[in-house]
Amino acid sequence: MTDRLGIVVAGxxxxxxxxxxxxxxSVEDMAVGRYVTIEGRKQRFFGMITDISLGVTxxxxxxxxxxxxDPFVAEVFAGTSAYGTLHVLPMLTIGGDAATLIEGPQxxxxxxxxxxxxxxxxxxxxxxxxxxEDERRxxxxxxxxxxxxxCLDLPELVKRSNGIFGKSGTGKTFLTRLLLVGMLQKSxxxxxxxxxxxxxxxxxxxxxxxxxxxxxxxxxxxxxVFTLDEESSRRRKVSTDFAVRIGYDEIEPxxxxxxxxxxxxxxxxxxxxxxxxxxxxxxxxxxxxDMPDSEETGELLKELSIHEATFQNLRxxxxxxxxxPFIQSQAPDNAVRRILEYLDxxxxxxxxxxxxxxxxxxxxxxxxxxxxxxxxxxxxxxxxLGEDAAKPTPLVxxxxxxxxxxxxxxxxxxxxxxxxxxxxxxxxxxxxIDQRPSGIDTEVMSQVGTxxxxxxxxxxxxxxxxxxxxxxNALKSVLARLESKQQAxxxxxxxxxxxxxRTREYGSPQSYKELLATGRGGERQAEKDIEExxx
Amino acid sequence: xxxxxxxIEASTAxxxxxxxxxxxxxxxxxxxxxxxxxxxxxxxxxHAATGSLEPGxxxxxxxxxxxxxxxxxxxxxxxxxxxISEFSxxxxxxxxxxxxxxxxxxxxxxxxxxxxxxxxxxxxxFSRSLAFLTILANAHLxxxxxxxxxxxxxxxxxxxxxxxxxxxxxxxxxSLLFSGQFNQxxxxxxxxx
Numbered sequence: 001m002t003d004r005l006g007i008v009v010a011g012x013x014x015x016x017x018x019x020x021x022x023x024x025x026s027v028e029d030m031a032v033g034r035y036v037t038i039e040g041r042k043q044r045f046f047g048m049i050t051d052i053s054l055g056v057t058x059x060x061x062x063x064x065x066x067x068x069x070d071p072f073v074a075e076v077f078a079g080t081s082a083y084g085t086l087h088v089l090p091m092l093t094i095g096g097d098a099a100t101l102i103e104g105p106q107x108x109x110x111x112x113x114x115x116x117x118x119x120x121x122x123x124x125x126x127x128x129x130x131x132x133e134d135e136r137r138x139x140x141x142x143x144x145x146x147x148x149x150x151c152l153d154l155p156e157l158v159k160r161s162n163g164i165f166g167k168s169g170t171g172k173t174f175l176t177r178l179l180l181v182g183m184l185q186k187s188x189x190x191x192x193x194x195x196x197x198x199x200x201x202x203x204x205x206x207x208x209x210x211x212x213x214x215x216x217x218x219x220x221x222x223x224x225v226f227t228l229d230e231e232s233s234r235r236r237k238v239s240t241d242f243a244v245r246i247g248y249d250e251i252e253p254x255x256x257x258x259x260x261x262x263x264x265x266x267x268x269x270x271x272x273x274x275x276x277x278x279x280x281x282x283x284x285x286x287x288x289x290d291m292p293d294s295e296e297t298g299e300l301l302k303e304l305s306i307h308e309a310t311f312q313n314l315r316x317x318x319x320x321x322x323x324x325p326f327i328q329s330q331a332p333d334n335a336v337r338r339i340l341e342y343l344d345x346x347x348x349x350x351x352x353x354x355x356x357x358x359x360x361x362x363x364x365x366x367x368x369x370x371x372x373x374x375x376x377x378x379x380x381x382x383x384x385l386g387e388d389a390a391k392p393t394p395l396v397x398x399x400x401x402x403x404x405x406x407x408x409x410x411x412x413x414x415x416x417x418x419x420x421x422x423x424x425x426x427x428x429x430x431x432x433i434d435q436r437p438s439g440i441d442t443e444v445m446s447q448v449g450t451x452x453x454x455x456x457x458x459x460x461x462x463x464x465x466x467x468x469x470x471x472x473n474a475l476k477s478v479l480a481r482l483e484s485k486q487q488a489x490x491x492x493x494x495x496x497x498x499x500x501x502r503t504r505e506y507g508s509p510q511s512y513k514e515l516l517a518t519g520r521g522g523e524r525q526a527e528k529d530i531e532e533x534x535x
Numbered sequence: 536x537x538x539x540x541x542x543i544e545a546s547t548a549x550x551x552x553x554x555x556x557x558x559x560x561x562x563x564x565x566x567x568x569x570x571x572x573x574x575x576x577x578x579x580x581x582h583a584a585t586g587s588l589e590p591g592x593x594x595x596x597x598x599x600x601x602x603x604x605x606x607x608x609x610x611x612x613x614x615x616x617x618x619i620s621e622f623s624x625x626x627x628x629x630x631x632x633x634x635x636x637x638x639x640x641x642x643x644x645x646x647x648x649x650x651x652x653x654x655x656x657x658x659x660x661f662s663r664s665l666a667f668l669t670i671l672a673n674a675h676l677x678x679x680x681x682x683x684x685x686x687x688x689x690x691x692x693x694x695x696x697x698x699x700x701x702x703x704x705x706x707x708x709x710s711l712l713f714s715g716q717f718n719q720x721x722x723x724x725x726x727x728x
Contacts, residue, residue: 023707057710060717066724072699073724076706081714 016089023079033500035121040112050474051087091497138182141501154187157494160449161430170454189394191348201225201350202238229354247331263317268310289318371415402432403439411441438464449493560622564686578624627667637666658694685726
């Protein structure tokens with residue numbers, strides 16, 4: 001469909017252009033979020049419909065409306081005295097000048113001239129803008145009312161931290177699964193997924209209760225499932241690769257700081273942790289919580305100038321941690337080392353939390369492991385820079401409930417805040433999944449490269465997701481009107497312009513076949529490349 | 536082509552023609568054609584009248600003892616010669632060679648030029664552009680402009696294969712012409728059916 005929709009009649013670069021609809025085009029056939037092309041005199045513009053409104057040439061029409069039950073009268077008035085207008089935000093220029101021919105679509109720097117004709121974007125236009133599926137690009141969905149595939153350049157995507165946002169039940173998990181499958185196939189990165197609700201490793205369920213295959217079922221050789229709760233995994237018939245245990249001696253004061261809120265620790269108690277660690281050494285946690293109420297203890301506390309109440313407060317907190325069954329006095333194996341081993345072999349790791357969906361466990365484990373893994377990566381990266389050794393494989397860490405880690409209070413302290421800010425310097429990036437983006441520190445949000453957001457309806461959440469985006473107000477109306485299922489708005493680093501997609505299907509046998517087919521195609525491509533390279 | 540009369544009065548904007556037969560003037564709103572040398576002039580009939588040949592002599596009622604209207608004319612055959620029908624047309628365009636122009640010709644029509652009623656083909660050809668509506672809309676006529684416009688469009692519509700889409704297109708043109716006069720527009724549209 002490349003029929004003319006109307007002509008540009010007014011507008012500005014900042015606010016977008018007004019398009020007056022032609023008579024035969026019905027406003028009811030238009031939709032916010034759809035793409036149009038504007039044929040300027042020298043350039044072609046690619047834009048998105050952000051608002052639709054009605055206009056009349058004569059105010060009296062609104063006071064004494066014509067009798068539109070007469071189809072003739074209705075037809076005469078449509079598009080002449082009473083007309084529809086579209087508000088279009090031009091985003092890119094395609095074709096036209098030399099730069100766009102060589103480098104592809106360019107961001108707009110001007111608006112089309114008066115009365116330039118506006119057409120619905122054709123499949124080819126959309127392909128020109130978003131590229132077609134290839135060994136780098138992964139098909140994530142289709143634009144509204146079109147069959148064209150919207151593809152994400154995954155190696156480019158994983159260079160920055162990314163975010164998936166949306167109210168609960170809008171399809172964040174499905175989107176994440178899809179994106180992870182894409183990363184598995186098309187990017188050179190490995191994933192470490194902190195899977196709070198056991199949805200990514202083995203089977204999950206759809207909203208309708210239908211079982212849905214997850215990563216390990218689709219790519220058994222590329223994914224390892226680690227678990228904190230073997231029993232739960234066994235009950236769900238998940239074949240796990242490793243049971244994670246954490247020793248008391250592995251817990252550092254820094255790990256405790258983050259738990260201040262969830263464990264209800266006072267400021268002084270946190271101070272006391274550092275002092276105890278200095279005094280008691282590596283085994284501080286066990287020793288501190290086992291201290292008898294003796295005079296000796298009193299002496300020690302006095303010496304460290306820790307108040308009795310503070311100490312009790314701390315002990316209650318430590319007791320909560322010790323109650324977590326996967327925390328043991330001596331861990332049989334070093335979880336961090338095992339995870340790194342797998343990651344180094346290019347195998348993606350999903351860490352299931354089993355029954356321990358409590359946020360204390362999640363924050364503690366995710367932070368503890370990530371900090372150590374990040375430290376290792378940092379070391380290797382620095383070595384790689386100094387000795388010209390191989391750089392470590394890019395790592396993407398997926399975390400859920402991100403506002404608990406990245407809220408303004410904690411963002412400066414947690415390792416995730418550091419990763420989000422340092423970005424790709426050490427080849428580690430984040431995939432943040434959250435339903436309350438307003439709870440995430442603005443500094444961290446501003447560093448998120450590509451944002452994929454499903455429906456959000458809280459004003460503050462919408463504001464925080466769209467902060468710093470050009471054409472924010474226009475996108476706001478698009479975002480608030482997404483359907484609650486299978487629709488998402490993608491904008492940021494990995495896409496040339498904001499795009500609303502109908503998410504690719506995931507969960508039917510056909511969809512698995514398609515997903516695997518593209519993967520195998522990629523492998524075949526790799527084999528072919530090798531063949532070509534070595535003859 | 537049907538010859539309908541002969542011009543007895545002409546000006547740049549229009550002409551008056553006398554019919555050869557009593558009561559045989561072309562209908563209101565029909566497209567007629569006449570000639571000034573090489574230029575063919577098109578007009579739209581906006582007014583028709585029948586009256587006494589001599590201005591001072593008024594007709595008198597004659598039918599008191601007659602059974603029907605026709606009987607009056609039969610018993611007084613001189614009537615057909617003493618009464619005349621004439622019609623007025625507004626010039627809305629002209630044709631030089633093969634080129635149709637929907638604006639006024641350089642010269643008015645000549646006295647005694649013949650006036651023909653346009654056949655459907657010619658009406659269709661002429662009404663391909665609706666620019667003549669501007670001339671009609673701006674004319675000061677003794678008859679209501681709304682009526683003339685509506686009558687002209689109705690008649691033109693009949694010459695088209697799809698009268699509805701012609702009328703819709705014309706309606707849209709009118710809604711631009713009368714964008715400030717909503718009530719007038721409404722009354723014309725109401726008369727188009």
